[in-house]
Amino acid sequence: xxxxxxxxxxxxxxxxxxxxxxxxxxxxxxxxxxxxxxxxxxxxxxxxxxxxxxxxxxxxxxxxxxxxxxxxxxxxxxxxxxxxxxxxxxxxxxxxxxxxxxxxxxxxxxxxxxxxxxxxxxxxxxxxxxxxxxxxxxxxxxxxxxxxxxxxxxxxxxxxxxxxxxxxxxxxxxxxxxxxxxxxxxxxxxxxxxxxxxxxxxxxxxxxxxxxxxxxxxxxxxxxxxxxxxxxxxxxxxxxxxxxxxxxxxxxxxxxxxxxxxxxxxxxxxxxxxxxxxxxxxxxxxxxxxxxxxxxxxxxxxxxxxxxxxxxxxxxxxxxxxxxxxxxxxxxxxxxxxxxxxxxxxxxxxxxxxxxxxxxxxxxxxxxxxxxxxxxxxxxxxxxxxxxxxxxxxxxxxxxxxxxxxxxxxxxxxxxxxxxxxxxxxxxxxxxxxxxxxxxxxxxxxxxxxxxxxxxxxxxxxxxxxxxxxxxxxxxxxxxxxxxxxxxxxxxxxxxxxxxxxxxxxx
Numbered sequence: 001x002x003x004x005x006x007x008x009x010x011x012x013x014x015x016x017x018x019x020x021x022x023x024x025x026x027x028x029x030x031x032x033x034x035x036x037x038x039x040x041x042x043x044x045x046x047x048x049x050x051x052x053x054x055x056x057x058x059x060x061x062x063x064x065x066x067x068x069x070x071x072x073x074x075x076x077x078x079x080x081x082x083x084x085x086x087x088x089x090x091x092x093x094x095x096x097x098x099x100x101x102x103x104x105x106x107x108x109x110x111x112x113x114x115x116x117x118x119x120x121x122x123x124x125x126x127x128x129x130x131x132x133x134x135x136x137x138x139x140x141x142x143x144x145x146x147x148x149x150x151x152x153x154x155x156x157x158x159x160x161x162x163x164x165x166x167x168x169x170x171x172x173x174x175x176x177x178x179x180x181x182x183x184x185x186x187x188x189x190x191x192x193x194x195x196x197x198x199x200x201x202x203x204x205x206x207x208x209x210x211x212x213x214x215x216x217x218x219x220x221x222x223x224x225x226x227x228x229x230x231x232x233x234x235x236x237x238x239x240x241x242x243x244x245x246x247x248x249x250x251x252x253x254x255x256x257x258x259x260x261x262x263x264x265x266x267x268x269x270x271x272x273x274x275x276x277x278x279x280x281x282x283x284x285x286x287x288x289x290x291x292x293x294x295x296x297x298x299x300x301x302x303x304x305x306x307x308x309x310x311x312x313x314x315x316x317x318x319x320x321x322x323x324x325x326x327x328x329x330x331x332x333x334x335x336x337x338x339x340x341x342x343x344x345x346x347x348x349x350x351x352x353x354x355x356x357x358x359x360x361x362x363x364x365x366x367x368x369x370x371x372x373x374x375x376x377x378x379x380x381x382x383x384x385x386x387x388x389x390x391x392x393x394x395x396x397x398x399x400x401x402x403x404x405x406x407x408x409x410x411x412x413x414x415x416x417x418x419x420x421x422x423x424x425x426x427x428x429x430x431x432x433x434x435x436x437x438x439x440x441x442x443x444x445x446x447x448x449x450x451x452x453x454x455x456x457x458x459x460x461x462x463x464x465x466x467x468x469x470x471x472x473x474x475x476x477x478x479x480x481x482x483x484x485x486x487x488x489x490x491x492x493x494x495x496x497x498x499x500x501x502x503x504x505x506x507x
Contacts, residue, residue, distance in 0.1 A: 006086060012138035013085020014078045015169045016099060020131025021077070022173040024106070024123035026180035033184050033234040034113060034318060035120040037106035037127055042073045042233045044109035051389050051492060070233060077102055081131075088139045095139070096132055103128040114319020134169055187237045190352055193345040195263070195292060202269045205290065206449035209420065209458040215405025216420040216458055219449060221287035223347050229276045229285060229363070231385070235348045236317050236370045243353055245337070249313070249376035252304025259353055263339065265294045270334040270357075271451040273424050275397050277362035278491045282402050282500035286424065288456050291357050292340025296329055299337060299374065305330075309376035313384060314356055314368035322368045323384035324358060325394055326376065329366075333359050333427050334454060337371065359454035360426035362495055365395030392494030399425045399484045401433055401459075401476040401500065408502035414467050419445075420460035425478035429453030435461045436473040445474075453479070465506045473501040 021037050028036035034043065046069070049057075057068075080102055088095030107124030110116060208219025218225075240259050247255040269292050276285035305326075312324040329335050336357045339346055346352040351369030358366025364386045375382070379393065387393055401423035406412050423433045429452070434442040448458030475484040488498040 005089070009085045009089055009139050010082040011085070011166060013082045013088070013095070013099070013135060015138060015166055015173070016085065016131045016135035017078055017081030017102065018173040019134045019169055019176075020099075020103065020127035021074075022177035022180070023130045024127035026176050026183065027126050028123040029180040029183035029187070031119050031122060032117075033187075033237060034232070035110040035116070035123050036180070036234065037103070037110075037124055038070060038074050038077065039233045040110035040113070040120075040124075041077070041106050042069050043113060043231070045069065045073065046231050046233070051391070085135065085139050088135060096135065099131055099135055100128060103131060115317065116319075138165055138169065184234065184237075190345050190348065193240060193353070195340045195343075195345060196267045198267045198269045198292065200268070202271065202290070205271065205451055209448040209460055213405070213418045213420050213460050215407070215418075216448075216460065217402075217404050217422050219288070219451075219458060220342060221289055223289070223342055223344060223350070226287040226289065226341075226350060227276060227285045228349050229278060230369060231320065232318070237348070238317055238353055238370060240353045243317075243372070245354060245371065246373045247299055247303045247375075248373070250306030250309035250378075251300075251376055252306065253302075255299065255303050259339070262294055262337065262354065265298060267292060268295060268334075268336070270336055270359075271455045272334065272336075272357055272359045273426065273454065273456045274357065274363055274367055275400075275424065277364050277391065277395060277495050279400075279496060280491065281400070281488070281496050281498040282408075282502070283496075286400075286402075286422075286456070288451075289342050291336055291338040292343075293336040293338030293354075293357070296335040296337055296356065296358075296374075300330070300376075303376075306376060309378060311377055311379050311382065313375040313377050313382050314371055315373040315375065316368060316370040317372045318370065320368075320370075321382075321384040322356075322364065322366070323379070323382070323387055323393070324356075324361065324366045328361065328394070329358065335359070335366070337374075360397055362395040362397055364391060365393075390493060395494060397424070397426050398495045398497050399476055399478055399482060400497075401474045401484060403472055403474050403500055403502050406472075406502075406504045408504070411505040411507055412465060414465050414506050417463045417465040418460050419463050419472055420458065421474060422456045422458055423474075423476035424456040425476055426454050428478040428480050428482075430457040430476055431479045431481070432477045433457070433459040434475055434477070436475075437463070438471050442475070467506050470504050470506060471501055472504060473499050475499050 024037045084095045084098040103124055107121050110120040210216045210218050243259055245257045271290050273288040279285035310326050312326055312329055314322045338357045339354050354371045355369040356371055402421045404421040423430045433445045435445050436442050445459040445461040477483050485497050486499045489496055
């Protein structure tokens with residue numbers, strides 16, 4: 001039985017791209033995972049995407065934004081590779097040229113990343129060899145897909161011949177790509193990192209309301225549940241033994257510290273809630289944890305702050321930058337250079353080996369992950385990644401509250417129920433939380449345990465739920481007496497505001 005030449009050629013192009021991409025991926029896993037062809041192109045797409053589109057993606061897709069982007073890049077690449085396969089039998093130069101153009105785009109994307117080096121081009125170079133070889137084998141005269149000459153039916157490829165050749169390439173690509181993923185996961189494991197003990201350990205955090213009232217967010221967010229929003233399609237792999245933290249710029253003495261140097265300093269624990277600026281009203285891009293590290297103030301005191309700086313520019317191992325107002329970092333809040341999270345070393349997804357944690361500032365301003373350099377400079381001289389994209393410079397976290405239970409648009413049974421959730425008011429702390437039912441008056445809710453002004457508060461309100469549709473609203477008040485504003489604002493450029501209102505059906 002014969003295979004249609006065009007379908008076979010299109011499939012051959014796709015398989016050639018898969019083989020080249022898989023081989024490039026496994027090479028990148030051994031060198032730098034971020035230089036993997038698809039991931040490099042995806043990162044370039046992220047960097048060139050307009051801010052409104054990024055805000056939409058985080059709002060609509062949440063943590064799925066990265067898989068969707070990678071999948072879209074891969075599908076687009078495979079379609080173009082299929083076209084290259086169609087061109088190759090009659091126009092081999094055009095077909096090969098299109099395939100090599102795709103590989104070249106990945107190579108340029110890899111070496112254009114801020115911290116890229118010459119070796120980041122190697123995965124694309126390998127793909128540039130493997131992909132065309134497979135394409136020639138399958139489409140350009142190989143045994144499996146020889147195109148018949150006019151009148152020569154014997155040269156017509158059989159379905160069995162094509163499927164054997166295609167199956168071998170597909171299976172090999174899956175094995176190679178899987179090997180690459182295994183290498184990345186193996187490298188991502190954190191072993192042999194022993195955290196120091198703080199000189200004055202904090203008391204154990206109190207039992208949260210979630211033990212008694214189902215549906216309320218955990219008082220301490222588990223590391224595995226902590227939100228993650230960043231521009232990285234793959235987590236940077238950092239060798240803790242070779243890692244160094246540099247403090248430079250407008251300082252009296254430049255510092256270069258190893259991980260061991262940092263852990264031998266005066267280590268402290270702090271309970272701090274972090275929030276992403278992309279968090280919508282009622283959103284889940286917020287989490288609370290106990291962090292272990294060194295106060296940023298101690299590092300700056302040791303280096304000596306100069307007279308010109310008004311900005312702390314932090315740089316990650318991959319070249320990404322964040323800017324933090326210097327006066328905020330020095331105003332007495334518990335800003336940390338952290339290496340521990342909830343009693344464990346930082347997970348790689350959250351910044352291993354070291355990150356910065358600044359209470360009261362959105363993450364894009366004060367919480368650099370995979371930290372490598374702290375530079376004191378001025379806003380006139382240096383701009384960070386997000387400030388170049390016109391996000392607000394200061395980024396203070398807005399006074400906010402959220403309904404966790406009952407869920408929006410959920411249906412619950414009538415009777416004794418509980419309305420509950422969390423509220424946060426950094427750096428002043430939550431004084432009270434109020435709930436409004438069906439447009440009536442505000443009722444004060446009961447607060448859960450208190451872990452300090454930089455940590456969120458759980459809250460709940462007993463509710464005699466009657467049949468029908470009900471509207472629930474919540475607002476918080478901080479210790480200065482400031483009430484959460486009802487004025488609606490989108491996350492861009494400085495964080496969302498407004499009162500969350502949910503509708504619940506009672507039967």
